Amino acid sequence: MSSSLPWEEFPELSREPARLPRHVAFVMDGNGRWARQRGLARSEGHRRGKDSVRAVVDTALELGIPYLTLFVFSNENWHRPGPEVRFLMQLVHRYLMTETKRLMKRGIRLTAVGDTARLPPEVGRVLEQAIAATAGNHRMTVALALSYGGRQDIIGAVRQIAQSVAEGALTVDQIDEQLLKGHLATAGLPDPDLLIRTSGEQRISNFFLYELAYTELYFTETLWPDFREREFMAALSDYQARERRFGALDGNGANHRLRAAN
Numbered sequence: 001m002s003s004s005l006p007w008e009e010f011p012e013l014s015r016e017p018a019r020l021p022r023h024v025a026f027v028m029d030g031n032g033r034w035a036r037q038r039g040l041a042r043s044e045g046h047r048r049g050k051d052s053v054r055a056v057v058d059t060a061l062e063l064g065i066p067y068l069t070l071f072v073f074s075n076e077n078w079h080r081p082g083p084e085v086r087f088l089m090q091l092v093h094r095y096l097m098t099e100t101k102r103l104m105k106r107g108i109r110l111t112a113v114g115d116t117a118r119l120p121p122e123v124g125r126v127l128e129q130a131i132a133a134t135a136g137n138h139r140m141t142v143a144l145a146l147s148y149g150g151r152q153d154i155i156g157a158v159r160q161i162a163q164s165v166a167e168g169a170l171t172v173d174q175i176d177e178q179l180l181k182g183h184l185a186t187a188g189l190p191d192p193d194l195l196i197r198t199s200g201e202q203r204i205s206n207f208f209l210y211e212l213a214y215t216e217l218y219f220t221e222t223l224w225p226d227f228r229e230r231e232f233m234a235a236l237s238d239y240q241a242r243e244r245r246f247g248a249l250d251g252n253g254a255n256h257r258l259r260a261a262n
Contacts, residue, residue: 005062005229013237015063021193021239023067024060025215027207028052030199030223043087048225050095055228061106061140063236067189068142071207075115075149092146093123100130107139113185114148143189150209157183186211194239196232198224214246 007013014020028049035045053070060068073088080088103110110130119127127146160183164170181187191211195204200221204212218235220227 003062005059005233009230010233010237012240013233014240017064019240020063020065020236021216022065023069023190023192024065024194024196025069025071025192025208026056027071027195027197027201027205028224028227029197029201031225033199034223034225042084045223045225046088046091050091052224052227053095054099056232057108057140057142059229059232061108066140067192068140069113069145069189069192069208070142071145071148071205073114073146073148074206075147075152076206078118078147089120089123092119092144093126096123096126096130100133103130103134103142104137107137108134109137109141110134110144111141111189112144112146113153113189114146115152116146118147141189143186145207148185148207150204150206153185154210156185180210184210191215194218194235196220196235198222198227214244216242216244 031045031049032042033045034048035042038044056070057068072092077088078085100110112127112131116124116127127144157180161170161175161179165172165175186208189211191213192208192215195208195212195215196218197204198220200219202219204217208215216239218238220231220235222231
């Protein structure tokens with residue numbers, strides 16, 4: 001099968017699985033700024049961002065990256081103006097309705113992290129249907145972070161653990177990193193190897209606070225609606241040029257050992 005990716009521009013980029021991130025997370029920022037620069041409504045920026053979602057999913061699938069997380073809607077985004085929130089929810093609904101067949105055809109499993117109970121009923125319903133329909137797919141997993149907040153997720157996990165201790169089902173000595181991880185919304189997902197944030201902002205915005213402990217961070221000035229295969233490959237090339245130490249002196253050896261353990 002011929003590749004649609006611009007490999008000639010990135011001869012240094014390796015497709016070896018050990019050199020590619022296992023899990024890439026995206027903070028998709030800059031939709032409103034993209035629209036404002038063009039004299040368009042903010043909603044048009046959000047709408048155009050859907051094409052970037054398709055581009056990064058297809059690129060990750062072709063490269064063999066098994067996990068992708070997209071920060072779609074944060075817990076704090078509920079405080080945005082009502083019309084914008086409603087439009088974003090409609091956009092999520094439309095994406096799930098139109099993309100589920102495409103995900104099935106490509107063997108992609110869909111999942112979600114966050115307080116999805118807060119989603120409008122029609123969005124929650126179609127989300128559940130998409131997750132159920134794709135549950136048997138194994139080529140790749142795409143996680144949508146919806147109504148998600150890192151601090152809120154950690155607090156929720158701590159409350160669950162505290163309740164188990166109070167009921168006598170768990171002792172304090174049994175609490176460790178794996179136990180906490182198992183109570184987070186991201187249980188079952190490996191921690192991201194690479195976080196990409198678009199639009200030039202250099203912060204993580206309450207996203208995956210526990211999971212990003214040793215994640216490589218990549219910030220680009222490109223606005224999300226302009227982020228395509230070429231920009232993704234540039235980020236991956238930058239990632240492969242880094243030495244991941246994980247606190248150890250032998251960066252290459254530590255990287256190999258820890259990646260293999262994930």
